[in-house]
Amino acid sequence: MATAEQTVGLKIREAGWLSTFQDLGREHSEHMGVPCGGAADQHSASVANILVGNLRTGTCIETMGGRFSFTPDAPVLIAVTGAPADVTVNGEAAAMWEPVCVPAGARVIIANARGGMRNYLAFNGTLATGLFMGSAAPEARMGFPQQIGVGQDLQLATSYAGFEHPYLSQPLFRLPVPVPAFSPGTWHIDIVDGPETGAAPGIRELLACREYTVTAKSNHVGLRLDGPVVHPEGLGEIVSHGVPIGAFEIPHGDELIILGRYRTLTAGYPIVAFATKASLPMLGQARPGQKMTFRWVSNDEAVERYREQQRLLTVLEERVRSLFGAVRLPHASVQAARPAAA
Amino acid sequence: MNLQPAPEQPTQRLLDIEATPFGDSGLMLRVAASTAEERQAGSRLIRELVFDLQPHGLLDVVAGVDSVLVEFDCLAVSHGQLAQTIRLAAAGGARVAGGLGAAGGPAAAGGPEKTAAELFEIPVVVSEAFSPDLPGVADELGISQEAVLGILESTELSINLLASAMAPMMGSLPFPGQVSRCREPRTNVDPGSVMVAGTSAIIQPFPGPSGWKVIGRTPLTVCDIKEDPATSYAPGDRVRFRVVPESEWEALEGQFLRPAAANSRGTTDGNR
Structure with a gap:
């Protein structure tokens, strides 16, 4: 049921190892020297927001490890995505990758994440938080940590006011949700050529057939991987240049770095490959110890996979919009279109 | 075309832009030039040009010492299309700047850096x-x-x-x-x-x-x-x-x- 927008308080009971406000990151900030940042797993963050009727770019909460729990003081509509985890509402198991109706005063717990690094929790409506350069994404280095702590009271502006289903206490939405595999074994990551691939003889074959392991030195700046590398030869000094997310750098030591969304924007290390845009969300979920193999693909294949990923998100968006319209749940697209009250 | 530089104006020449794919959603741009100074000046011109132009599909720009990385939406535009757009604009822009030289001054290359230098x-x-x-x-x-x-x-x-x-x-x-x-x-x-x-x-x-x-x-x-x-x-x-x-x-x-x-x-x- 949709009503006039009201403010709901969310009491944070447990904050996990690291929980922050998050969104898809900054736009047009990198020419100012500020990395785009944002959800490392953009797919899961997008789906969480879509499932609660928000725009993909809405502010959500990213949790990493441990137990995160909260209690709303009024009904809220939520969705939890990302790494497989145990989600409960008042002790009852609740599904991930689905909209979940939470009654006022219920305790919601997200715990035991496994097979991946991050969970995304979205709420129908708008979470109150500061923005830096238009985004709620943390930029800790510049003094914008966005961390959520135990005991904190968050505020949510939402038009959701509970939802009653005639037959089921927990409504069953049948939505075409693209859920990533999070397979327990080795992950396969698609890559395309880099500018220095040719200068490192043998790196193409190594990346194609050997297994690499994410190490504990990894962070939001980049994943560091153990595995065989070849140092490019005869390049001279590479002057600092822009590096995209997903660049495979070989530093002076024997390791491989895959740059993440909080990379330093320029670097002088040779780049021997790039992860495809479609494979970045999985890289954003890789934990220390995760094993991965790489598969060279053509640029056309890379673009096609990304197109398919985006198509599935658009299909889901359409279905959620029509479903929410049919059962009269509040949806961001409707609210945006509605003229302001006189 | 008048190639005589206006007094105290830097020589305006057609930029010879090298474009290299940097992943499926990145394009690295550099000016083919022999000296470091020319490459640095060239990359600055490219950056101003891209800001001014705001080519379709542009997401962000990262300036390097002598290069410009353009990040784009690979579903909206391809490496080739983007490179061509920027080269065409460089060819047109260089002519305009050359023509305006004396009257328009160097600020004509503007972009977000249009305001007078502080x-x-x-x-x-x-x-x-x-x-x-x-x-x-x-x-x-x-x-x-x-x-x-x-x-x-x-x-x-x-x-x-x-x-x-x-x-x-x-x-x-x-x-x-x-x-x-x-x-x-x-x-x-x-x-x-x-x-x-x-x-x-x-x-x-x-x-x-x-x-x-x-x-x-x-x-x-x-x-x-x-x-x-x-x-x-x-x-x-x-x-x-x-x-x-x-x-x-x-x-x-x-x-x-x-x-x-x-x-x-x-x-x-x-x-x-």
């Missing part, structure tokens, strides 16, 4: 603690420490780009040679540190790692996200460093860096 005067304190690499830099260049600081103070630098965390990267210092980077980058350099490498200078806005050589520290805050915008400088602005005695540190510490004109106006109003 001048910043930045105080620097030099001390044993703040300038750990000054002796090494002097040794490497074969000049005295005083001479290094003399060059820093007597040169009006130009902000070429904003590097990591809005750090102003400036060029160029007329050193008798290139300053190398630290063999082992420091894991943490204090904010305000004034650093050099090659013939460029940079100021560390926030704590963080750096491989640049630290030769001084400014008491001013150069970047503060509570200010809007977080910095008062932009690429194209000019900078002059002034070595001040350590006794001035306390009075200046934490003040937000603003253009010299704004400061001197404030001082004039307040004191006279």
Whole structure:
């Protein structure tokens, strides 16, 4: 049921190892020297927001490890995505990758994440938080940590006011949700050529057939991987240049770095490959110890996979919009279109 | 076409732009030129051009020392289409700039840097603690420490780009040679540190790692996200460093860096 927008308080009971406000990151900030940042797993963050009727770019909460729990003081509509985890509402198991109706005063717990690094929790409506350069994404280095702590009271502006289903206490939405595999074994990551691939003889074959392991030195700046590398030869000094997310750098030591969304924007290390845009969300979920193999693909294949990923998100968006319209749940697209009250 | 440069105008030539795919959603642009100076000037022109043009599918731009990385939506545009758009604009833009030369002036290349260049005067304190690499830099260049600081103070630098965390990267210092980077980058350099490498200078806005050589520290805050915008400088602005005695540190510490004109106006109003 949709009503006039009201403010709901969310009491944070447990904050996990690291929980922050998050969104898809900054736009047009990198020419100012500020990395785009944002959800490392953009797919899961997008789906969480879509499932609660928000725009993909809405502010959500990213949790990493441990137990995160909260209690709303009024009904809220939520969705939890990302790494497989145990989600409960008042002790009852609740599904991930689905909209979940939470009654006022219920305790919601997200715990035991496994097979991946991050969970995304979205709420129908708008979470109150500061923005830096238009985004709620943390930029800790510049003094914008966005961390959520135990005991904190968050505020949510939402038009959701509970939802009653005639037959089921927990409504069953049948939505075409693209859920990533999070397979327990080795992950396969698609890559395309880099500018220095040719200068490192043998790196193409190594990346194609050997297994690499994410190490504990990894962070939001980049994943560091153990595995065989070849140092490019005869390049001279590479002057600092822009590096995209997903660049495979070989530093002076024997390791491989895959740059993440909080990379330093320029670097002088040779780049021997790039992860495809479609494979970045999985890289954003890789934990220390995760094993991965790489598969060279053509640029056309890379673009096609990304197109398919985006198509599935658009299909889901359409279905959620029509479903929410049919059962009269509040949806961001409707609210945006509605003229302001006189 | 009139190839005669207008008096005191830099020669405008067609840019020979090299475009290299950098992943499925990136395109690296460089100017084919023989000298480092020409490549740097060329990359700046490309950056201004891309800002002005805002080509379809553009997501963001990362300026390098002599290159420009363009990040784009690979579902909206391909590497080839984007490169062609930028080359066509470069060909057209170069003609326009050449034609306007005398009348329009260099500001015609505008973009977000259209506003008149500001001048910043930045105080620097030099001390044993703040300038750990000054002796090494002097040794490497074969000049005295005083001479290094003399060059820093007597040169009006130009902000070429904003590097990591809005750090102003400036060029160029007329050193008798290139300053190398630290063999082992420091894991943490204090904010305000004034650093050099090659013939460029940079100021560390926030704590963080750096491989640049630290030769001084400014008491001013150069970047503060509570200010809007977080910095008062932009690429194209000019900078002059002034070595001040350590006794001035306390009075200046934490003040937000603003253009010299704004400061001197404030001082004039307040004191006279």
